Amino acid sequence: MVLISGIPVWYWLVAILFSCYYAYRGYVGNWISFAKKNEEISDGKRKYANWEVVSVYCLHDMIFHFICSMAGFLTLHVGYNLSESVVSGQGADVGKSILLVFCFLFGVVGVTGQLPSLIQQGKLPGLRQ
Numbered sequence: 001m002v003l004i005s006g007i008p009v010w011y012w013l014v015a016i017l018f019s020c021y022y023a024y025r026g027y028v029g030n031w032i033s034f035a036k037k038n039e040e041i042s043d044g045k046r047k048y049a050n051w052e053v054v055s056v057y058c059l060h061d062m063i064f065h066f067i068c069s070m071a072g073f074l075t076l077h078v079g080y081n082l083s084e085s086v087v088s089g090q091g092a093d094v095g096k097s098i099l100l101v102f103c104f105l106f107g108v109v110g111v112t113g114q115l116p117s118l119i120q121q122g123k124l125p126g127l128r129q
Helices: 009-040 050-090 094-111 115-121
Strands: none
Touching: 009 050, 050 094, 050 115, 094 115
């Protein structure tokens, strides 16, 4: 069984650094998007205040990107431990093989920062359109 306490400190540091970077990207991406929308609003209509843009649009996306990236790192760690159990001689049945492939794909998509956009588009692996 993979325990969170068994994850090395260096792995946590890398995961948190990358996750903070993706959280920053999510925050700034929404900030730029809504700053552009604010510029396009005509003078007769009410423009958004900075605190409204931050609290309503930027913070939740920042948290969402952080969580998705951390989920990717944790899933990659689970996949790594699962692959070690297969190599160590415990064997791989169909279920373990499918889980290993899913962990790898989900982990790579999460670690590269693409998971939030895939979730928002509804294009997760295994979901039919």
